[in-house]
Each structure stands twice: as C-alpha cells, then as structure tokens.
Amino acid sequence: MAQPNNYGFGEEAALLKESARKFFREHFTTDKLHALVAADHNPDRAPTCDWDQSLWQKLVDLGWTMLAVPESAGGVGMPVAAVAGLVEELGRAAFPCPLLGTLNATYVLIGCGADGEAALADIASGESATLAFSNRHGSWDPGATEVRHDADGLHGSAWFVQDAAKSDRLLVCAHTENGLGLFWLPMNAPGVSRVADGIVDLTRDQAHIRFDGSPAVQVSANALAAINNAMPAVWTLLAADMVGAAEWQLQTSVDYAATRKQFDHTLGYFQAIKHPLVEVMLLIDEAKSLVYNAACACDTEVGKAAQYAHMAKASASDMAAYASSRSVQTHGGIGFTWECHVHLYFKRQKHSQVLWGDGSWHRARLADILIGAAA
Amino acid sequence: MSESARKDTPEQAEFRAYCREWLAANKPGEPSVRLPQSPLEIMTEDQLSYLQAWQKSAYDAGLVGCDYPVEVGGGGRSNCQTVANEEMMAARTPFFPNVIGLGMAAPTVFYHAREDVKSELLPRLFSGEDIWCQGFSEPGAGSDLASVQTFAERKGDKWVINGHKVWTSLAHFAEWMIILLRTDKSHKYDGLSYFVVPIRSALGKGVTVRPLIKITGETGFNEVIFDNLEVDDRFRLDELGKGWQVAMTTLLHERGAGELQTPRAGGMKNKSTHAITAGNVIELAKACKRGEENSAADDPLLRDKIMRQLIREEGLKQNQRRTRVQALLDHPMRLPLQNKLLASEIAQQTAALALEVEGMRSSLYLADENAPAGGQWPLAYMNSYGMTIAAGTSEVQRNILGERVLGLAKSK
Ligand SMILES: Cc1cc2nc3c(=O)[nH]c(=O)nc-3n(C[C@H](O)[C@H](O)[C@H](O)COP(=O)(O)OP(=O)(O)OC[C@H]3O[C@@H](n4cnc5c(N)ncnc54)[C@H](O)[C@@H]3O)c2cc1C
Numbered sequence: 120m121a122q123p124n125n126y127g128f129g130e131e132a133a134l135l136k137e138s139a140r141k142f143f144r145e146h147f148t149t150d151k152l153h154a155l156v157a158a159d160h161n162p163d164r165a166p167t168c169d170w171d172q173s174l175w176q177k178l179v180d181l182g183w184t185m186l187a188v189p190e191s192a193g194g195v196g197m198p199v200a201a202v203a204g205l206v207e208e209l210g211r212a213a214f215p216c217p218l219l220g221t222l223n224a225t226y227v228l229i230g231c232g233a234d235g236e237a238a239l240a241d242i243a244s245g246e247s248a249t250l251a252f253s254n255r256h257g258s259w260d261p262g263a264t265e266v267r268h269d270a271d272g273l274h275g276s277a278w279f280v281q282d283a284a285k286s287d288r289l290l291v292c293a294h295t296e297n298g299l300g301l302f303w304l305p306m307n308a309p310g311v312s313r314v315a316d317g318i319v320d321l322t323r324d325q326a327h328i329r330f331d332g333s334p335a336v337q338v339s340a341n342a343l344a345a346i347n348n349a350m351p352a353v354w355t356l357l358a359a360d361m362v363g364a365a366e367w368q369l370q371t372s373v374d375y376a377a378t379r380k381q382f383d384h385t386l387g388y389f390q391a392i393k394h395p396l397v398e399v400m401l402l403i404d405e406a407k408s409l410v411y412n413a414a415c416a417c418d419t420e421v422g423k424a425a426q427y428a429h430m431a432k433a434s435a436s437d438m439a440a441y442a443s444s445r446s447v448q449t450h451g452g453i454g455f456t457w458e459c460h461v462h463l464y465f466k467r468q469k470h471s472q473v474l475w476g477d478g479s480w481h482r483a484r485l486a487d488i489l490i491g492a493a494a
Numbered sequence: 495m496s497e498s499a500r501k502d503t504p505e506q507a508e509f510r511a512y513c514r515e516w517l518a519a520n521k522p523g524e525p526s527v528r529l530p531q532s533p534l535e536i537m538t539e540d541q542l543s544y545l546q547a548w549q550k551s552a553y554d555a556g557l558v559g560c561d562y563p564v565e566v567g568g569g570g571r572s573n574c575q576t577v578a579n580e581e582m583m584a585a586r587t588p589f590f591p592n593v594i595g596l597g598m599a600a601p602t603v604f605y606h607a608r609e610d611v612k613s614e615l616l617p618r619l620f621s622g623e624d625i626w627c628q629g630f631s632e633p634g635a636g637s638d639l640a641s642v643q644t645f646a647e648r649k650g651d652k653w654v655i656n657g658h659k660v661w662t663s664l665a666h667f668a669e670w671m672i673i674l675l676r677t678d679k680s681h682k683y684d685g686l687s688y689f690v691v692p693i694r695s696a697l698g699k700g701v702t703v704r705p706l707i708k709i710t711g712e713t714g715f716n717e718v719i720f721d722n723l724e725v726d727d728r729f730r731l732d733e734l735g736k737g738w739q740v741a742m743t744t745l746l747h748e749r750g751a752g753e754l755q756t757p758r759a760g761g762m763k764n765k766s767t768h769a770i771t772a773g774n775v776i777e778l779a780k781a782c783k784r785g786e787e788n789s790a791a792d793d794p795l796l797r798d799k800i801m802r803q804l805i806r807e808e809g810l811k812q813n814q815r816r817t818r819v820q821a822l823l824d825h826p827m828r829l830p831l832q833n834k835l836l837a838s839e840i841a842q843q844t845a846a847l848a849l850e851v852e853g854m855r856s857s858l859y860l861a862d863e864n865a866p867a868g869g870q871w872p873l874a875y876m877n878s879y880g881m882t883i884a885a886g887t888s889e890v891q892r893n894i895l896g897e898r899v900l901g902l903a904k905s906k
Contacts, residue, residue, distance in 0.1 A: 133821035387902025405809030482801035493792040
C-alpha cells in the first residue's frame with residue numbers, strides 16, 4: 120500500500136503538535152527544568168526522581184497519554200504520525216515524564232489482541248506504564264529476558280526499565296513454559312522491588328526491577344509477534360523525541376553564536392562555527408523527514424515499517440551525537456558548566472542514542488533486510 | 495498508478511496520458527556511441543547529434559517548454575512540465591543535451607528579454623537546435639561572482655565586449671551564451687549588466703573557444719575569450735546596471751527554486767550510464783567477490799557504510815516530500831536550500847564507497863575490460879567533484895544556509 124504524500128499528517132495532527140508546543144512553552148521552560156532536575160550536582164549523589172507530577176496530570180487530563188489507544192478500548196486512536204508530532208515537542212521541552220513508556224506499552228498491547236484490551240483500558244483511564252524487556256547486558260533481543268513466569272507469578276530481574284519511578288504499570292516480557300509471554304502488573308504489586316540506577320541523564324529515571332513471585336496478568340502468549348509489531352513505533356517515537364531535543368540544541372547554539380562576540384564579530388561570522396551548525400541542521404532535517412516517513416509506514420505500510428524505523432533511529436542516534444557535541448563546543452567554557460542548560464540536553468540525547476539500539480545496531484538490522492544475512 | 499498521478503488536474507491527467515502514449519511509441523533506441531554520465535561531458539558530434547535528435551523530437555511532440563506561452567515557442571499549458579518530466583524519467587529516456595539552455599537561459603530570457611528576442615531565440619532553444627552556455631565565471635571571479643571584469647563598452651546602439659570567461663560548459667557546441675558583464679567599473683553590483691551573445695556565429699570574429707580538459711580526462715567545459723565582439727543593444731536583458739538581479743533569476747532556476755519547471759529527461763539504463771545510488775552499490779558489493787564463498791556484501795563494515803549512504807539518500811528523498819507538508823516546516827527555505835548541497839555530497843560519498851567496495855579493482859578505468867561496471871565508478875567519483883564545485887560550492891551553500899536560514903552573521 121502506498122503512503123499518503125503528507126505522511127497522513129493532517130489538520131488534527133498539526134493542531135496537536137502546535138498545542139503541545141504551546142503547552143510546554145507556557146508551563147515548562149528550560150529554567151524550570153534546570154531548577155527541577157539539576158538542584159544537586161554531586162555525581163556521587165543517590166539516584167533521585169525529579170519531575171513535575173501535577174503538570175504530568177494536566178497532560179493526562181488533556182488526553183495525551185491515550186492518544187494511541189484505539190477507540191474500541193476507550194482511547195483516541197490517533198495515527199503514529201500525529202503522535203510523533205507530540206513526542207517531538209516533548210523532546211524539545213525534555214519534559215521528564217512516563218509518556219514514551221506509556222506509548223510504547225500501548226503499541227505492544229495493541230498487538231496482543233483481545234487479551235490486551237483490559238490493559239489498554241487502564242492506559243485509557245490515565246495510568247502510565249513502561250516496558251520491562253531487557254536483561255542485565257542491555258540486550259534488545261526479547262528472548263534474552265531474565266524474567267520467567269511460573270505458577271506463583273513472575274521471578275527474576277528486568278533491567279534498564281525507563282522512568283520506572285514515574286510509572287504506574289509494568290509490561291514485562293518473560294519466559295513461560297510455552298515460549299515468551301507478556302505480563303501486565305502494577306508497579307506496587309507484591310514481590311516487586313525497584314532499585315534505581317544512578318544515571319547520567321537528569322531528565323529520566325531508570326531502574327532494574329526484581330520480581331519475587333509477583334502476580335501478573337498474562338496479556339499475550341506470543342510476545343515476539345506483539346513486540347515485533349510494536350518496535351517500529353517505539354524506535355520512531357524515540358527518534359522523534361531526539362529530533363525535538365536537537366532542535367532545542369540547534370536553536371540555543373545559534374542564539375549564542377548570534378550574540379556572543381569575539382575578535383570584533385559574533386561567533387556565527389566564523390565558518391568554523393557556522394558550518395558545523397549548518398551540518399547539525401542538515402542532520403536534524405534528515406532524521407526528522409525519516410521519522411515522519413517511518414511513522415507513516417507504521418500507519419499505512421506496515422510491511423516496511425521496520426525498515427523505515429531502523430533508518431529513522433539510526434539517523435537520529437548519529438545526529439544527536441553531533442548536535443550534542445556542537446552544542447557544548449559552540450558555547451565554549453560556559454558550555455562546560457553545570458549552570459549552562461546545554462548539559463541537560465546533552466545527557467538526555469546521550470541516553471536516547473543507545474536506548475532501543477544505537478546507530479550501528481539499527482544499520483546492521485537494516486542490512487539484514489535490504490542486503491540479506493551475511494554469509 | 496504513481497502517487498503524483500492521483501492529484502493531477504484534468505489538464506495534467508489528459509497530458510500525462512498523451513505523454514505516456516507518445517513515449518511508448520517514440521522513445522529513442524540505444525545509441526551506438528558511449529554516452530557520458532551527464533550532458534556537461536558531451537565530447538563528440540556523434541554524442542551530440544544523437545541527443546539533439548531526441549530533444550527535437552520531444553519538443554516537436556510538445557514535451558519540452560510545455561508551460562511557456564505559445565508565442566515564444568512553448569506549449570501554452572499550465573503546470574504540465576512536471577508531468578512530462580515524470581513521464582520521461584519513468585520511461586527511462588536519454589537526457590536532453592541543452593541543459594543550460596533549458597534550466598537557466600530560457601527562464602532568464604523569458605523574464606528579462608525584449609519580446610522580439612524571446613520569440614526569435616526560445617523556439618530553437620527548446621528544440622535543442624541551438625545549444626546554449628552560461629558565461630558567468632572568470633579566472634578572477636568564481637564564488638565571488640559579482641567581481642566579474644569582462645567589460646562591455648557602449649558604441650552607438652552596439653556594445654563592444656572584451657574579457658575572459660572560464661569553465662563554460664558546452665561552449666564548444668553553443669550558438670548562444672547568457673553572459674554577466676561589467677558596464678561600470680565604479681560599482682561592484684550596480685555596475686553589472688546581463689546580455690545574450692552569439693558564440694558559434696562569432697567564432698574567429700571576436701570569440702575564441704578553447705576546450706579545457708577535466709579531471710576525468712573528458713572535455714565538456716571551456717574558456718571563452720572575447721576580443722572586441724560587437725553585440726546589438728537589443729540583446730541586453732533588462733536595464734543597464736540590473737545584471738545582478740537578472741543573474742538571480744538564473745541562479746534561482748539553476749538551484750531548482752525558480753518559478754518555471756526545467757524540462758528534464760533521463761533515466762535511460764545502459765552499460766555506459768550508471769545511477770549513483772546505494773542500491774547500485776549493494777548490487778556491486780554482491781558481485782565483488784572477496785573469496786570463494788563470500789563477497790563485499792558480507793563484510794560488516796561495508797554493510798554499515800552502505801546502510802549509512804542508503805539512509806542519507808532516503809533522508810533526502812523524504813526531505814523533498816516533507817517540503818510540501820506545511821505543518822512540518824519551520825523556515826520556508828530551510829529544505830529547498832539544502833537540496834543541491836545534499837544531492838552532490840551524498841553522490842560523492844556513494845561513489846567513494848563504490849570504490850571501496852571494488853577494492854583493488856577500482857584502479858581499473860574506462861579502457862580496461864576487467865574494470866567492474868565498465869570503469870564507471872572511478873569516473874563517477876572523480877566527476878562528483880564537478881557537482882560539489884559548480885553552481886555554488888558546498889562551502890558557499892553552507893554560508894547561504896547559515897546566513898539565510900539560521901540568521902548567523904554574514905561571512906566575508
Ligand atoms: C563541472 C563544472 C562546470 C561548470 N560550468 C560552468 C558554466 O557553465 N558556466 C560558468 O559560468 N561557470 C561554470 N563553472 C564554474 C563554477 O561556477 C565555479 O567553479 C564555482 O563558482 C567556484 O568558483 P572557483 O572555481 O573560482 O573557485 P573559488 O571561488 O576560487 O573557490 C575555491 C575554494 O574556496 C572556497 N571558497 C570560496 N569562497 C568562499 C567563502 N566565502 N567561504 C568559504 N569558502 C569559500 C570554495 O568553496 C572552494 O572550495 C563550472 C564548474 C565546474 C566544476
């Protein structure tokens with residue numbers, strides 16, 4: 120099936136993106152973000168989870184956490200392309216919250232059919248969620264999970280669980296007697312213990328989660344199918360977040376280069392500053408165009424969704440590394456300080472670059488699709 | 495049915511059907527000579543006459559200049575050139591030889607010349623009977639185009655031209671040249687005026703054309719020396735001193751950002767033309783054996799590099815698609831101004847990668863029968879620098895993007 124020319128990014132999508140931009144501009148400035156998450160600079164401090172829960176509640180009340188939930192399960196059923204627009208704005212604001220995890224869980228649950236509907240209804244009612252898929256080595260292969268499910272519930276540990284301290288629910292991939300299954304349970308279910316990771320990124324929290332006979336509802340007996348079905352959207356939305364964050368990095372660097380003077384000129388006069396900033400723009404635009412193409416494939420050309428989403432995430436990961444590098448270097452000494460805001464985005468991007476696979480990981484998978492497996 | 499066909503106006507839809515039918519019956523067969531990779535490297539009369547015959551037949555059929563008014567030799571249609579272009583590309587025709595005429599001279603003459611000059615010159619430009627060239631660059635004026643020194647001095651209702659143009663593509667076949675001249679030495683920009691001047695008919699009478707040899711060994715561009723060439727005042731475009739503004743019309747169309755769509759054909763597949771795409775590098779990699787059991791396509795590092803290129807190509811394609819999605823754009827010129835820069839640099843990297851894939855066999859060039867793909871990849875790689883230098887170098891494109899889009903201070 121051919122994709123619509125405009126990525127299916129219609130009036131409703133444009134309106135959503137615009138109102139998200141306005142929402143964050145009004146309620147969540149970068150000053151506010153800094154005050155919220157960077158109060159303590161001590162690298163040896165205990166992990167914390169700093170977020171504006173009442174603002175998150177506003178976002179929930181606006182219905183933005185259930186945009187992807189199908190109408191049949193009480194949601195809005197917006198296309199991935201429209202959701203990507205919202206997530207791009209979330210990334211621009213670097214707003215700490217469990218929206219990405221909630222959307223990720225939504226896409227996996229959609230692939231669970233009837234068994235996933237009750238869980239989708241939880242999300243539609245305003246609960247947040249996060250995926251617990253990875254093992255201690257950070258493998259993205261669902262089969263590598265260290266969690267298993269038996270008669271008395273879930274056992275073992277899941278690692279690198281995103282925004283765990285902010286999420287109401289867990290969607291866990293676990294071994295069962297009959298292959299991989301998916302399980303849905305509250306974060307505060309019996310036998311669940313959460314150990315916060317000490318991470319670089321100040322705009323997220325992360326944890327590893329121990330299950331010790333935790334009761335959980337099985338939402339799928341064929342986890343692989345549901346996960347493979349959802350991953351293109353997961354990769355695409357993370358890439359959209361990175362594009363938004365990079366737009367902030369570019370604009371902030373350009374503003375600085377247009378005002379700071381050295382040698383009687385603003386910095387932007389010098390091509391050693393100007394040309395790399397142009398390069399950042401070129402890379403952002405590549406990633407952004409690929410994000411909407413991948414999102415549109417998730418909506419209308421599922422056979423190619425994985426291929427296009429690999430492209431989007433690979434492009435976004437490499438782009439983010441360069442945008443981050445230039446944002447610090449362009450600011451000079453001030454860019455190396457805790458006080459200057461660029462470090463918040465530098466760290467968020469660093470986290471996003473490797474989350475759900477870095478550039479080479481995605482290119483290797485893309486090569487398997489387009490060239491065929493290597494001999 | 496192609497995506498673009500679905501949103502055709504009734505006029506476009508009817509024209510598309512006509513083009514398709516005509517092309518099915520009239521697309522020329524394979525040439526007996528090796529064709530160059532682009533019209534800018536046409537070297538021989540044989541190559542030229544094959545390509546000129548094709549352009550003439552396409553013009554006679556109404557596929558060239560469709561959107562220009564009938565009075566100047568056009569088709570009098572609206573927004574139909576795009577349709578013809580799409581259909582010609584889809585039919586994989588040869589390219590048109592008169593590229594500079596169609597892409598740059600035609601819109602400039604159309605917007606700025608006297609009516610009688612338009613109807614005299616444009617029909618033979620569209621048909622390809624007259625090849626055109628562009629005399630902008632000089633030995634002392636490249637990126638800093640406004641510093642041209644070739645001078646036109648008034649003599650009654652004639653102008654006398656003296657000076658030296660360089661890198662003039664297709665001048666060796668050209669009847670006419672669009673030329674940027676100095677008419678006043680005291681003002682850099684306002685001292686420029688724009689003319690069309692005869693070349694072939696003035697050879698030995700004030701005009702000398704000397705071929706320059708390219709890095710590839712091919713010819714295709716030239717230096718052109720003016721020694722008291724006399725030109726009628728009616729061949730001046732627009733007012734005296736308005737040369738810079740007229741040149742902007744030329745450059746805008748050259749960069750594909752002008753009002754009028756350039757007639758464009760191409761896509762013909764034969765052993766001597768080779769699209770510079772990552773897809774073709776994959777095919778090449780599969781064919782380049784590394785041992786009995788494996789090929790370059792099994793090498794994880796090469797796979798990674800090929801995917802990088804493929805992703806960049808798809809990104810450019812998607813940029814072009816996103817250019818038409820208003821809600822996903824910030825600055826209106828942000829994507830259009832990236833196009834030439836990206837296309838030329840991506841092609842250069844892809845060609846370089848093909849040489850890496852070929853390994854030691856990339857040392858073999860056109861004349862070697864063992865050269866993979868007939869030696870086209872080393873040719874393409876060397877040729878790719880023409881694209882990153884001509885029509886505003888990559889560095890100049892980055893200046894433009896940094897200044898016009900990001901709003902950074904103008905570099906000298
Ligand atoms: C294949 C080919 C076909 C051509 N055909 C034609 C034609 O038909 N008609 C015509 O008029 N011209 C033609 N040209 C000429 C072309 O337009 C010029 O080569 C081009 O504008 C660059 O000028 P230059 O060669 O003098 O290089 P220069 O301007 O001397 O540049 C040399 C180097 O310095 C860099 N540079 C220059 N200024 C700046 C700056 N401000 N900031 C940063 N870097 C800078 C350039 O990017 C380049 O890397 C052609 C060139 C090629 C390669």
